[in-house]
Amino acid sequence: MRMSRRPGVLASAAIVVLVILVALIGPLIAPHNPLLINQNAVNQGSSATYLLGTDEFGRDILSRLLYGIRPTIAVAALSTLIAAIGGTALGIVGAYGRPAIAAFVMRVVDIMLSFPPILLALLAVGFWQSGIASLSVVIGLIFIPHFARVAQSATLQVIRQEYVEAEHAMGARAMRVVGRAILPNILSPLVVQATLTIAAAILLESGLSFLGLGIIPPDPSWGQMIGTARGYLNQNPMYVVWPSLCLALTVLAINILGDALRDHLDPRLRQE
Amino acid sequence: MQTLTAFAIVLGQKLVTALIQLWVIATLVFSIMYVMPGDPVLLLLGAESNPTPEAIATTRHQLGLDQPVLTQYLKWLGNALHGDLGTSLNGYPVADYIQASMPKTIELAVAAILVAALLGIPLGIAAALNRGRFLDGFLTSLSTVGISVPVYILGSLLILVFSLQLGWLPSSGYTDMSRNVGLHYQKLVLPAVTLGLGLAASIARMTRSSMLEILGRDFVRSLHARGMRERRVIWLHVLRNAAIPIVTIIGLQLGNLMGGTVLVEALFNWPGISTLLVTAVSNRNYPLVQGSILTIAALFIVINLCVDLLYSLLDPRIRRRRA
């Protein structure tokens, strides 16, 4: 079965492309300044001027959504990058390094994995004022062990293959083996893991923003908008619906794409 | 005999790992208060009213915050070993706070698991029995949605629909049993459903796939061939065999469930241990932060340990591989 034929995959791909596009050009298409306060239009429903209504400051919700995507995507991308680099390195060491070091690394990874990410993030972010950079680092660090696990098991499979043994036989140095033989061959599961991590990072960032520990106001972010809207469920019920819809659709689309990608790239990893 | 020894070794390894995990987390948790900004003493003295430097020094001394870090660490660790989590900044035992909030979190988690099992298992069975048909596709897509939608979005939407639009259920809060039993359970419904739906989706998926696997096995086919009635086959044989993976997935998802309580408790203002933690973090109540994190971590580690052991007990293949 070709991946594009699966139901929802095409739609998901379209959503993801759209989200990335909006993150890039959102400011150009936003009808209003997302920070512009209008004291005469507080908590309004949809209208011709404000397509999706206004928030508690009379700011345009649609414009805030279009801008609010950026910190979310930036944090997701940066933290996934950090997690991918750190985790892959650790994972390869855990599989290919000296046994004692490898065992130690994997034990540390196990310990880190044994704790809910949101709690770690809560602690780290709760005590410092957070911005895109600090959020990315914290979330990136939290997902390193997840990457390390995947990288380690993939590496373990690869190093038993003949071409790796061949490199060894030819007396290649460890770094060369890693670069030439291991990395290219563990790329597929890592790409799949990266899509999962992006979705998880979006959820974590928006969860923290929801708790009021993420992106600093007045700059918009989706999670923070949901958290704020929760206080206005009575006055302006649609306020909570729009950012929720955007966030849920984005995460759903990435997850569906990730599943499809996994089936496509690496049938061995297929669940069920 | 051999398997028993192997099991003992696994048990020992896991126990040691769990202890190391606990120690690492305890140390991390202790170090929190030295890297955190914000002065708890000021807060305690009511910074609104300009406490004198003398008063600040006295309080710092009373709280033992003026001792060397290592002394504080050893003392703290020793006390924690005895179950003494220290005193909250207002002078009351941290353990009191945890005792008051922990049962509420457990109640919420248990209710969520019930919701998840009651929803997930029947849906999974229905999907498996209708394999490939519309219902299957629909339920499978639904479970993907269930796994993807974050709890606080789900919860917000549930509040919007069932509380504000329909007015069926209270939107948030907690009523003590001793005051009003009916209200107590009414207020439990929305948070439990919110927390349980994600797990329900996982359970449905797992139920579906293990049912399908067992339905395809020879013995089921032969039961059918012998003319046993469909319903009887499913209840008596298929489900029983599918139970192990289902129970396992519940166990494995407990961690996610505990993580989810942070957001669900915040959304519904459920006065459990996550709420305690979030409040303590924002009040800079160091001892309370340490105590609640340590408790959550310990609970988490113990659950993982139990699930792991259960898993290796139930499934000999895994036991062998892990050993």
Added chain:
Amino acid sequence: MKRLLPLALATALMSVAASMAQAADTLYFGLSAEPSTLDSVIQPGTAGRTVKLAIHRGLVNYGVDGKISPELAERYEISPDATQITFHLRDATFHDGSPVTSADVKASLERILDPAGKASFRNELSIISKIDTPDAKTVVLTLSKPSVSLVDYLALPESVIVPAAWIKQNAGNPNASPIGAGPFKFVSWTRGREILVQKYAGFYKKGKPYLDEVHYVFYPDENTRVNALKSGDVDIIEYVPAKDVASLKKDPEIKVLQMQGPFMGLQFNTKFEPFSKPEVRQAIAYAVDRSVIINTAFNGLGTPIWGVAIPEGYMGYDPAKANFYKHDVEKAKELMKKAGYPDGFEARLLATSQYSFHQNTAVALQSELAKIGIKVKLDLPDWATRMGKAAAADYDFTVLGSLGEITDADWLSNYYYGGDKLVRTNNSPYFNDAKINELLDKGRATVDKAEREKIYAQFVDRALELAPLDYFMWRDQSYAERKNVTGFTNMPGFLTFQSGYSIEDTKIK
């Protein structure tokens, strides 16, 4: 169904039992926070004060009419030169049954005056130089300087009288059960949930209190607090969020007790160069459209302030000066130019993310100040960090949301006085004006009312001229209660935070 029946029966039985337990007059009071402490000498914020005012009484307290009400002292005399106050105690008893004597008063005041103690108002009370107890029912306070405002400071919930024996026994024990002479006795404090108090039958006001039990339940989240009132979990709540006032007013089961007491404004760190210039501080007072703050951060509930935040009827209030400023962006720009900042500057505004009205005020100010070229960077930590930063003057300017602690005009000292301690929670750091100091000192020591009026009129002129603080609005500080509650009063003006006093008059039907 068969299995459900016993469950339903048990549930029904338990609800009956629960309702029977409530047959006595029990009130549930939703507080906005769990108090950090019940130590009587510490100002713990409104939630803590509400509980303290159920348990304790002082020599005097502020009554529901806003005037000083004689409590443990049935009367008092101030010497003509305002350097001596004599209190005559009534026959009151503490919750342990022991009589309230002058020795208890002496011990309580000495505890406040202890330099190593934690008392929040030690500075204000340290003017007391001698405490004499000629007999068991008389206390004479001698002051080192004349002061008209001391009685007001003695009326605060932090100046209450506790037994001398209790102090001796519980010195240094922060979690001792409090004992006072108030209408209710402390029963228990369930961590993270509630504080329970019970009627004290020996209360010195005959027939009071009317309630048998009050549960002070903690609801730090404003949405939950409102929902708890709507669902009947609690009978009264404090800190009603502005956004919910309208919907609560529509609810036939609920009454909203509105009162404007606290003000919102700005404190300026005068070490930050642009804010050392009065023109810049005045420019901000002209630049900010008050209605933007009121309509966005307070849902339209508030009254603009265009001068110094002195409530109508308080000493120093003058309608002619109440509208000193107006919304005039051009004038603001002019002042900015005059100060040497025609293109504006960048500044850090400290507020807190923990209280939405603080954060929202900051957001509104950010957008208003952009109009005169001031680029505001928001610093929105949690409340504890915000207080820590304020205590260290670690800000350029900060959102002020507070009120006068006392109703005597001397409340202004806390906000404007310079002196030795130039960084305080409520002043503009490092602001120190000799003339203002002199006027405040003189005002505090002057007994003659007409004379005082003149002094504070001069003070207001000077305060407007230098504008060390800017004020924007009176905010609504509301309580809401269920229809069957009577007698609880949202006390007027600055006293709204001490409304907990009126629990002695509260009834429930």
